[in-house]
Amino acid sequence: xxxxxxxxxxxGRKGWAMAFVAVSLFCIIFFAARGRFQAPVSSQAVSxxxxxxxxxxxxxxxxxxxxxxxxxxxxxLYEQNKMLRNEVEQLRGINLQANEALAExxxxxxxxxxxxxxxxxxxxxxxxxxxxxxxxxxxxVIDRGTMSxxxxxxxxxxxxGLVGRVVEAGPNSSKVQLILDPxxxxxxxxxxxxxxxxxxxxxxxDNPTMPQMVNxxxxxxxxxxxxxITSGFGGIYPKGIVVGIVNSLKNDDGGLLKIGVLxxxxxxxxxxxxxxxxxxxxxxxxPIKPPPQTxxxxxxxxxxxxxxxxxxxxxx
Numbered sequence: 422x423x424x425x426x427x428x429x430x431x432x433g434r435k436g437w438a439m440a441f442v443a444v445s446l447f448c449i450i451f452f453a454a455r456g457r458f459q460a461p462v463s464s465q466a467v468s469x470x471x472x473x474x475x476x477x478x479x480x481x482x483x484x485x486x487x488x489x490x491x492x493x494x495x496x497x498l499y500e501q502n503k504m505l506r507n508e509v510e511q512l513r514g515i516n517l518q519a520n521e522a523l524a525e526x527x528x529x530x531x532x533x534x535x536x537x538x539x540x541x542x543x544x545x546x547x548x549x550x551x552x553x554x555x556x557x558x559x560x561x562v563i564d565r566g567t568m569s570x571x572x573x574x575x576x577x578x579x580x581x582g583l584v585g586r587v588v589e590a591g592p593n594s595s596k597v598q599l600i601l602d603p604x605x606x607x608x609x610x611x612x613x614x615x616x617x618x619x620x621x622x623x624x625x626x627d628n629p630t631m632p633q634m635v636n637x638x639x640x641x642x643x644x645x646x647x648x649x650i651t652s653g654f655g656g657i658y659p660k661g662i663v664v665g666i667v668n669s670l671k672n673d674d675g676g677l678l679k680i681g682v683l684x685x686x687x688x689x690x691x692x693x694x695x696x697x698x699x700x701x702x703x704x705x706x707x708p709i710k711p712p713p714q715t716x717x718x719x720x721x722x723x724x725x726x727x728x729x730x731x732x733x734x735x736x737x
Contacts, residue, residue: 528694535580536696542659543700544578545569549693550594559602559624563695566591574657576698582663582686583607583651584695595697600624600632600664601689609634609664610652616642619652622664622683630689631668634681643681645669659701 529546536544547563565571567590577584577597585605589596598605603624611618618641620634637643647667653660665683673680 531580532694532696541702542698544696544698545571547571547577547595547695547697549695553596559599559604559629560588561597561599561692563595563597563697564593565697566593566595568592570699571595571697572699576658576662577695578662578698579687579692579695581688582665583658584687584689584692586657587697597695599689600685601629606655607658607664608652608654609649611643612648612650613642616647618643619654620649620681622649625682628682630685632665632683632685634667634683635673635678637679637681639672639677639679641679643667643670643679647681649681649683659698 532546536542536546545565547565547569549561550564551562553560553562563577571587571590573587573590575587575590577586583600585597585599585602587595588598600607600622601624603626605623607622609620609622618637620637622632622634625631625633634643634649645667649664649667651658651660651662651664663686665685667681668684669682671680671682672678
């Protein structure tokens with residue numbers, strides 16, 4: 422029974438297919454033969470009868486053209502979008518390179534201006550190439566060594582201020598101890614003319630980004646906002662290099678001295694390029710003069726010598 426029904430369906434489909442083919446052939450022959458003979462009535466009738474088929478064919482052709490055009494436009498837009506994305510990525514990379522070159526140019530220009538202004542120093546420019554992981558805030562490595570004239574204990578600076586000193590000079594690279602290192606010690610002085618208080622700046626293990634100025638007398642004239650510079654004592658750091666600004670003051674554990682917490686002049690988080698001072702033509706600081714003493718005291722050698730001379734003359 423099912424086979425018979427299936428055969429009937431197949432026969433019906435074949436009949437419709439044959440009818441469609443016959444109508445299509447008739448349409449093709451009719452349109453090909455139009456104009457070769459005159460049959461107004463029959464032509465109008467046939468045209469009227471075939472009008473739905475002609476409209477269907479035109480609609481199908483228009484749809485095919487529309488779909489083809491749409492697919493082509495989508496493909497074209499996809500390729501253009503892909504090209505634009507590639508161009509955007511290239512322009513983004515070029516922009517990053519340009520910004521990096523601009524930032525480097527600004528840093529180098531600042532260093533050149535500093536070198537020209539600080540004519541009392543001979544300096545070698547260097548770039549930081551590494552930071553020691555175990556002492557990240559205390560030690561860096563620069564790309565200059567003994568072959569560039571670098572030696573141990575040479576000061577390292579930037580146009581903003583003091584960085585540290587060379588502690589280990591190799592042929593092509595050197596290690597620099599930063600002033601943030603608790604093991605460092607920099608002789609400093611308050612720049613303000615009314616103060617001129619001296620002290621030692623060293624790193625603080627509890628606050629690695631802000632060094633401390635220690636050994637300040639409790640009643641010393643040091644206030645927040647004072648600029649701290651190198652004093653020149655000690656023979657390593659020349660006088661007058663900015664170290665930092667007093668951010669706050671506190672008493673030490675004993676209560677007899679004050680500690681100044683400094684905001685360093687150099688931003689060590691962004692430190693990339695430095696200058697190594699290889700020679701200084703700056704005059705050494707004047708020695709500390711002892712305060713005047715009462716004549717005749719034992720602590721005044723000159724007075725003692727004069728009195729001894731007077732006694733000798735009296736004996737003569």
